[in-house]
Every structure is written in C-alpha cells, then in structure tokens.
Amino acid sequence: MQSERKKILEMLADGKISVDEAERLLAAIYEDIDAQQNTAASTTRKPKYLRVLIEPKSDNAKGERVNVRVPINLIRAGLKWISFIPKHSQKKVGDALKEKGIEVDFNNLTSEDVDELIVNLNDLQVEVDGDEVVKVFCE
Numbered sequence: 001m002q003s004e005r006k007k008i009l010e011m012l013a014d015g016k017i018s019v020d021e022a023e024r025l026l027a028a029i030y031e032d033i034d035a036q037q038n039t040a041a042s043t044t045r046k047p048k049y050l051r052v053l054i055e056p057k058s059d060n061a062k063g064e065r066v067n068v069r070v071p072i073n074l075i076r077a078g079l080k081w082i083s084f085i086p087k088h089s090q091k092k093v094g095d096a097l098k099e100k101g102i103e104v105d106f107n108n109l110t111s112e113d114v115d116e117l118i119v120n121l122n123d124l125q126v127e128v129d130g131d132e133v134v135k136v137f138c139e
Contacts, residue, residue, distance in 0.1 A: 004029055047138035048072055050121060055133050063131050072118055072138070079114050082106050 005026065012022040050070045056063020082090065090106040097104055121138050 046072070046115075047118060049139050050075060050118075051135070051137050051139055053135040055135075057131055057133055075118065076111075076114055079109065082109065 008017070008022050008025045008029075011017045012019065017025070048071065050072060052066070052068040052070075054064075054066035056065070085093070085106070087107075094104055094106060118138060121136065
C-alpha cells in the first residue's frame, strides 16, 4: 500500500494526474484495505461452543455415544465466579492444576486470559485406553 500511495503522489507531483484523480485513486486504495480487513475479521469468528464427543471405537458397535455442547459464554461466566471462591481454596485448586501442568493465577485472570484459554482448547487432545474415542474442540 505504501508503494502505491507513493506512486500516486509522484504522479501528482509530476503533473501526470490531477488532484481529483489522485484523491480518487487514494480513496480506492483505502477502500480495498478496508474490504480486506472486514473480510479477514468475518472469517476469524470466535467459537461459540466447547464440544466433547465420546464415541465407541469402530470395533465396538455397542458402545455408548456422548455429545456435550457447552456454550463458551457459560465458561466465561463460570470463570468470573472464581472471584467468589475463598482465597485459600483458590490456592489449593491452583496447586492441584499446577501438578497437572496447568499454571493459572486466579487472582490475575483477565478476559484476555480467558480468550487465550478458549483458543487453546482447540489444541486439547484426550487419549483414553479402552473402547472409546474422545474428542474435545471448539466450534
């Protein structure tokens, strides 16, 4: 975009185009940029649900199927309720999570942290020894 803008201004300075033409060209460049940004924003929508699917392995036709769909807003609201948990209990929960490799500081949890947590849920993989296949993802 910078090079296109510079070229338009050079053409204006050299007298190859009029001021009106330069304004129209610059406006067209900025309209293209706005359209690209709006398209990118619409394709990167935030997930609305956390899904947990449990299905029997292909060789186990009699297994049960479980399909859990939790609204992400419910997760966000639940995380806001953490502030009502007594501090000593928050520490115990935090320590237990830390033992499992999950570091979280309930005292400094921000909405950005929650968004990051939700985005990273798509990377979560669960492997179960047995007759079921477990899938966890956001949609």
